[in-house]
Amino acid sequence: MKIPYRVEHRDVKHPRIEVKPDKDVLVILPPDASSPEELLEEHKGWVQEKISTIDEMISELGLDDEEIEEKLILFGDAYNLKLEDGAYDISIENGSVEVSAPRDVDGLVHFRNWLREELRDKLTDFSEALASEVEVEYNKLYIRSQKTKWASCSSKGNLSFNLRAAILPRELMKHLVLHELIHLKKSKRDKEFWKLIGRYHPDYEEKEESLVRYWFLAHKNKPWNKIIGK
Known part of the structure; x- marks a missing residue:
């Protein structure tokens, strides 16, 4: 072979x-x-x-080969990832994500920690707004490095999201949150589950397909594999 x-x-x-x-x-x-x-x-x-x-x-995501392989896709946009020695700092401008850290510190670890908090803040905002709209309550929100899924929810009402979800555009991130919150009402993905999803996102089928596309991208993209430590 x-x-x-x-x-x-x-x-x-x-x-x-x-x-x-x-x-x-x-x-x-x-x-x-x-x-x-x-x-x-x-x-x-x-x-x-x-x-x-x-x-x-x-x-089907419409990205060129360089963006797919070499550029950091962050919150739906493509950037050059630059690691530099210096004081702790992270800036996003002019098409680049510039990460600065002392020479004896792994810049990718510094960036990963920063990214975890940025993603947590964004997902918390979505979760609080959508939980009110859907009329559910969740307990805690976690950011993890899950291997097989974008997100999950526990029987205790805890929401867990994959760190790679930071690759997603805003609307897909919001849909991912909605998907997990609906699970607090319906644990199984049956007809009633998708009916509830469709009440808030009528184009849910297209969004679910896009999540699959980004899932594959998140595992092919070299900067993301470096960030995760693969």
Whole structure:
């Protein structure tokens, strides 16, 4: 297979293939299995289709190759990310995010901490306004580095959002908050759940598709992978 892949042996009965959001191909094998080649050959078409679908969905965002790969997409806009030695400072202007930190401090860690608080502030504003509109109450709001989802809500009413959500434009961020608040009324994504979503965002289907596109972008974008520490 021309497509690179990696293998993990786990305590599973049957082998399987996973294509990650960053197009990393993972082959999971039972402890006693030795070679993945037959499995890969059998499912080669499926793997290639999944990878092509990811590329196609990212391209639908209308970004050029440099923006997709190299520029920091922050709150829906593309920036050059610049790290400099100096006093603690972060500025966003003229198409650049400039991060300054002392030489003995990791500038990306400094930026990640700042970004976590910026995202928390924005999501808190949305959550407070929308909770009142939807007539629900949430408990606490957390920013986490979740691996498989944009956000989640707990049975205690706590909202958890992925740090990568800072890649999203304002309207999608707001929709993400609405999605989780509606879960406080309906835990399952059934017809009633989507009916409630549609009451506030009639174009919810388009917004949900856009969230998938940005999910793939957030895992392909090099600056974001550096920020997360991948």
